[in-house]
Amino acid sequence: MKSIIKIAALILFLLPVSASAQQFKHSKQVTVPVSGNCDMCAATIQKAGSAKQLSSVNWNKDTKIATITFDSSRTSADAVLKKIALAGYDNPSFRAPDDVYAALPGCCKYERAVAVQPAAQQHQMQDHKAHEQIQNQSLLQPVLNNYLAVKDALVQSDGAAVQQQAAALQKTLEGISMSSLGEKEHMAWMKVYEQLIAESKVMAAGKDVAKQRRVFMELSQHMYTLVQAMELTEPLYWQFCPMYNNGKGANWISKEKEIQNPYYGSQMLTCGRVAATIE
Structure with a gap:
């Protein structure tokens, strides 16, 4: 009887993971070692890495292995592992911040x-520095990267490329987990995310460069609000073209x-000036 109860409990424990995985359109699963000790660790790890219709995590305290299931068209295993860190x-991908680790229960x-010690080989130090830089990146960095790709396609006056990059931007925006953002980013996101999704959707709907540029003008204003946070x-660089929009001018963001x-x-091509530097 006790064995039956244990089996039933195990099935009930696994059901949420399976149900969540079935919601993913492009489901992919990986297993990754994640440090931890106890049931409390399991709860924290699974909550940190799981997001509705995006990813789910099941961590085994005995094997220290996390099974990560995610929508590969909207996120990645590294994105989930960063949240866990x-x-x-x-x-293996990210080291937890020292202050966060120190605040864990005993x-x-x-x-x-x-x-890594200072005497370690140079290439190890470089890898660590690059790894640290990735950890410090904002969770909104993919949104910025997609925006810049849209901008570059407009520089080339390539309506088809703009359409493709705008569709990628829309997908990235829809995949952002608002609950994972810091307070400052969260507040900015709340102000502009609906407009950003709507604007990227319009730009992805056709290949008319003139129309795409008009929408890009509004998109850039909303992105400026976001990147400041x-x-x-x-x-x-917040750049300005004085000629566009019937001489009223228009801005955009550039690296x-x-x-x-x-x-x-x-x-x-070179019409414009740097209006501000964003740091």
Whole structure:
């Protein structure tokens, strides 16, 4: 009788994971070692890595293995592992911040790997620095990357490429887990996410570059609100074209200081100026 009860309990425990996985349109599953000790660790790890219609995590305290199921068209295993690390749990892709690990309950403080020492080989130090930079990236970085890809396609006056990149932007926006954002980013996201999704959807609906540029003008204003709240790893440039919009002018965001005008492309490629630096 006790065996039957245990089996039933196990089935009930596994059902939420299976049900969640079935919701994913492009389901992919990986198993990854994640540090931890107890049932409390399991609850924290699974909550941190799971998001409705995006990802689910099941962590085994005996094997220290996390089974991650996710929609591969909207997120990645590394994105899930980053959230788990930010909750305090080391894994092969990300090391938890020291202050977050220190705040874990005593029963959850697993034995950590020794940090890389200054005497380690140069390539190890470089890898660690690159890894740390990835950890410090905002969870909204993919949104910015997609926006910049849209901008670059407009510089080339390629309506088909703009359509493709705008569709990618829309998908990224729809995949953002608002609950995972910091307070400052959360507040900015609440202000503009509906407009950003609507604008990217319009730009992805056709290949008319003139129409795409008109919508991009509004998209850029809303993106500016968002990037001002982001933790950036490098400066951005808020640039201005005085000619567009019947002489009223229009702005855009760029990673490069040099002007590459998305509103006119090769017709007036260097028309504009840097209005502000965002850091």
